[in-house]
Amino acid sequence: MPTEAAVLDALSGVRDPELDEPITDLKFVAxxxxxxxxxxxxxxxxxxxxxxxxxxxxxxDAREAVLSVPGVRRARVALDDHHASSEINAGMVNExxxxxxxxxxxxxxxxxxxxxxxxxxxFISRQEKLCRTxxxxxxxxxxxxxxxxxxxxxxxxxxxxxSRREExxxxxxxxxxxxxxxxxxxxxxxxxxxxxxxxxxTRLSIEGNAGFCRGLLATRYGIEDPxxxxx
Amino acid sequence: xxxxxxxxxxxxxxHVHYWDGSPENQANIHGKQFIDCFYGxxxxxxxxxxxxxxxxxxxxxxxxxxxxxxxxxxxxVGIFQPTYLKDFYVNGFNTTEQNAVLKEKYPDKFVLPxxxxxxSGEQGLEYLEELVDRYNIxxxxxxxxxxxxxxxxxxxxxxxxxxxxxKCQELGVKNIHVHKGPTITPLNMDAFDVKDVxxxxxxxxxxxxxxxxxxxxxxxxxxxxxxxxxxxYGGLAVAMPFIYSRPRYFAKIIGELLxxxxxxxxxxxxxxxxxxxxxxxxxxxDFQIPEDMQGEYGTLTPDMKRKILGLNAAHLYDLEVPSxxxxxxxxxxxxxxxxxxxx
Numbered sequence: 077m078p079t080e081a082a083v084l085d086a087l088s089g090v091r092d093p094e095l096d097e098p099i100t101d102l103k104f105v106a107x108x109x110x111x112x113x114x115x116x117x118x119x120x121x122x123x124x125x126x127x128x129x130x131x132x133x134x135x136x137d138a139r140e141a142v143l144s145v146p147g148v149r150r151a152r153v154a155l156d157d158h159h160a161s162s163e164i165n166a167g168m169v170n171e172x173x174x175x176x177x178x179x180x181x182x183x184x185x186x187x188x189x190x191x192x193x194x195x196x197x198x199f200i201s202r203q204e205k206l207c208r209t210x211x212x213x214x215x216x217x218x219x220x221x222x223x224x225x226x227x228x229x230x231x232x233x234x235x236x237x238x239s240r241r242e243e244x245x246x247x248x249x250x251x252x253x254x255x256x257x258x259x260x261x262x263x264x265x266x267x268x269x270x271x272x273x274x275x276x277x278t279r280l281s282i283e284g285n286a287g288f289c290r291g292l293l294a295t296r297y298g299i300e301d302p303x304x305x306x307x
Numbered sequence: 308x309x310x311x312x313x314x315x316x317x318x319x320x321x322h323v324h325y326w327d328g329s330p331e332n333q334a335n336i337h338g339k340q341f342i343d344c345f346y347g348x349x350x351x352x353x354x355x356x357x358x359x360x361x362x363x364x365x366x367x368x369x370x371x372x373x374x375x376x377x378x379x380x381x382x383x384v385g386i387f388q389p390t391y392l393k394d395f396y397v398n399g400f401n402t403t404e405q406n407a408v409l410k411e412k413y414p415d416k417f418v419l420p421x422x423x424x425x426x427s428g429e430q431g432l433e434y435l436e437e438l439v440d441r442y443n444i445x446x447x448x449x450x451x452x453x454x455x456x457x458x459x460x461x462x463x464x465x466x467x468x469x470x471x472x473x474k475c476q477e478l479g480v481k482n483i484h485v486h487k488g489p490t491i492t493p494l495n496m497d498a499f500d501v502k503d504v505x506x507x508x509x510x511x512x513x514x515x516x517x518x519x520x521x522x523x524x525x526x527x528x529x530x531x532x533x534x535x536x537x538x539x540y541g542g543l544a545v546a547m548p549f550i551y552s553r554p555r556y557f558a559k560i561i562g563e564l565l566x567x568x569x570x571x572x573x574x575x576x577x578x579x580x581x582x583x584x585x586x587x588x589x590x591x592x593d594f595q596i597p598e599d600m601q602g603e604y605g606t607l608t609p610d611m612k613r614k615i616l617g618l619n620a621a622h623l624y625d626l627e628v629p630s631x632x633x634x635x636x637x638x639x640x641x642x643x644x645x646x647x648x649x650x
Binding site: 094122123124125127159180181197273274276277278280281282283284285287288291292294295296 | 336337340341343344347348350351352457459499523524525526527530531549552553556559560563566567
């Protein structure tokens with residue numbers, strides 16, 4: 077029989093695509109019950125008006141993550157207190173997919189494309205965060221432009237950067253250049269400073285939004301709001 | 308008017324509301340959830356002494372508003388933004404017509420923008436003309452995420468949106484306040500995406516586009532657009548209250564905005580009654596970029612604060628600024644000195 081810990085561990089692999097953080101850290105998992113091979117998960121969000129597209133992605137990803145745990149035969153993931161809760165929850169049960177859950181309310185780019193847009197943002201943000209630590213450790217912008225992945229000292233920031241990079245299908249081999257754009261093109265030495273300047277804006281946006289959402293969730297559900305964490 | 312340490316500040320609150328979110332006016336569950344969501348913002352980011360009970364927040368009085376803005380809040384002029392939301396509220400959340408009642412009573416205290424919904428087609432164009440005739444509006448507040456029957460939102464790129472903007476240009480309605488917010492159809496799209504502003508800002512160079520909430524949470528997309536389009540402005544509603552709860556984050560937002568735009572294109576706003584101008588004005592005038600970030604962002608001068616707090620909005624709406632308030636020249640495009648790059 078799967079343990080609660082194993083299920084939680086699987087859920088920690090699910091991120092809010094917009095905030096680039098695990099739903100477990102964000103306290104979006106409101107309740108988790110494991111009985112035999114059946115797992116019930118309830119998710120919650122900071123406001124009833126959080127975007128239904130991202131909400132749907134998290135619910136669907138959570139379901140998939142739970143089902144990947146050995147011994148789980150059935151996973152029921154439901155979203156609480158959201159303006160589209162009933163549609164999303166019914167869509168999950170009937171495996172309708174996003175377009176089938178909201179017929180006539182989607183068009184143009186698919187949810188996968190939206191996810192890609194935010195993966196690119198997450199990638200850029202993580203790159204800047206890593207480069208910031210390297211610059212603080214004495215690297216110059218010119219040195220960054222020449223650095224290969226194999227030369228970067230191990231760190232948590234580096235690991236996260238590599239995972240976001242891999243998600244985009246970019247080269248993560250030791251010989252690949254460290255500073256690249258979201259399409260994998262290396263950034264030339266003279267453009268590194270400006271590239272990172274804009275990348276920082278992306279990081280601030282994501283981190284600021286995450287902080288705002290944490291505060292809203294804490295107020296909404298009367299839970300503790302962690303202090304401002306970023307330097 | 309606010310005065311501190313011998314410096315005088317003319318205060319234009321770029322975003323004030325007089326809404327009715329009470330249960331009696333809620334048309335459906337969405338009306339309840341919408342005001343609950345606002346109350347969440349209010350509760351999460353206000354200092355404790357400014358917290359209101361929920362029923363007052365849902366519906367406050369004219370006296371509350373006049374007191375909070377003009378008696379204790381230092382506001383000289385408030386830009387009275389409408390938010391119709393007629394699908395959520397029986398009489399609307401706050402319409403131009405409702406706001407006009409107070410504007411007529413206190414003509415010098417408010418600027419009254421109108422609004423349009425391009426999905427109304429020809430009727431929308433006529434409504435716009437009527438608003439200009441009746442109230443001589445110089446601006447509109449647009450809410451692209453507004454529901455309307457089956458539609459859950461619209462884009463500035465839509466053909467009818469452009470026809471309305473043409474009409475604005477023709478009628479001298481030059482200030483286009485654009486609010487980006489949650490829920491929009493198509494539901495798969497990014498609800499906060501500000502890219503449609505880029506296209507119309509290029510196409511309508513004589514109009515000013517004020518992106519409310521500086522595009523948060525898509526600050527990078529907003530800055531990218533504003534760098535390229537000189538007629539794009541940033542409204543600071545929702546960004547301002549971080550000054551209290553997350554001052555370092557606020558410093559970064561302001562620092563970035565000043566780096567990518569300049570001090571002439573940012574507009575102070577409280578988003579009353581979500582937050583109150585009194586504490587925002589006091590804290591902003593006292594605010595400085597923390598020392599360890601000054602190498603990256605520089606410092607805020609009284610002149611910069613004066614522009615952001617009121618002079619920039621006064622310029623957009625041709626408001627008369629008392630002569631006792633210094634009026635520094637605009638930063639000439641291309642001549643500003645950026646703070647040194649961080650690396």
